[in-house]
Amino acid sequence: MSADENLQELFLLSQLLSDEEIFQNLPPEPSLPLQQPDQQRYVDYSALDQAEFIEQQQKQNTVRNTNTAVKQFEQWLKAMRPTENRPISDIPPVELDEYLASYFLGARQKDKSEYEPDTLTNYQRGIDRFLQDSGYGHSIIRDKEFEKSRKCLAAKRVSLKKQGKGNKPNAAERLTDEEIKILTEQGIIGSLTQCGQTTRRCLGFAADKKTDS
Incomplete structure (x- = not known):
């Protein structure tokens, strides 16, 4: 090995040693603190809370559906029976049954298309809930005083299903x-x-x- 080669090898060895010493003498990197989970971001629902939430939503849906059913029937009364100004809870069963019978057969959506069968049934149930809450004393779903309107609704559902209506x-x-x-x-x-x-x-x-x- 020549003198130049010996000098080059010694130079490389000295460089390696100096690099190792540099790394050994470096100060340790500061450790980052562990990030704690943000518990305030979430809401913890217990089993009781879950049940109450479900019940609350169901009540809200029921109230909304009831209001919609009554509103639709009142709009029909205003358009088709303009002289009828009594609240529906004050209309005697004989007259209310006649109104409901005509309503179930002739109700239409805003675009004049037919309702779905289940929509009319839901309207019937919503009106019945409203009457019960108002202390009406009769059920349009169960009592014989409203047999005619129930038959008209049933016939209308059959007709709509024949037309292919239904979800x-x-x-x-x-x-x-x-x-x-x-x-x-x-x-x-x-x-x-x-x-x-x-x-x-x-x-x-x-x-x-x-x-x-």
Whole structure:
């Protein structure tokens, strides 16, 4: 090995040693404090809180649905029975039943299209809740004084379903007793024992719709 090569090797060794010493003498890096989770960012709901929240939302939905149902019926009364100025809770059952019967058959949306069957049923239930809360003393869903309006609603639901109305047209939807009675009177179905199930699919509506399409 030549003298120049020896000098070059010694120079490299001295550089390595000096770098190691530099790193060994460096001060330690300061350790960063651990970041604590921000508990104030979140809300902790207990099982009781969860139940109360659900109940509160359900009550709000019920109140909103009731108000909507009453508002729609009152708008119909104002347009179609302009001389009727009494609150609906003050209208005697005989007259209110007639109003409701006409309303369920003739109600339309703002664009003049038909309502969905379940929407009309929800309106009926909403009006009934309002009347019960007002101390009306009669139920438009259960009492015989409102049999005519219930039959009209049932017939209207049947008609709408024949037109393909409904959120799930291909689902097996259970018919109400009033709807079954209407279909039986029209001769569309025979006795229930011949069918075994009171569903839309069993009665053939789904099959008829597919055939027509």
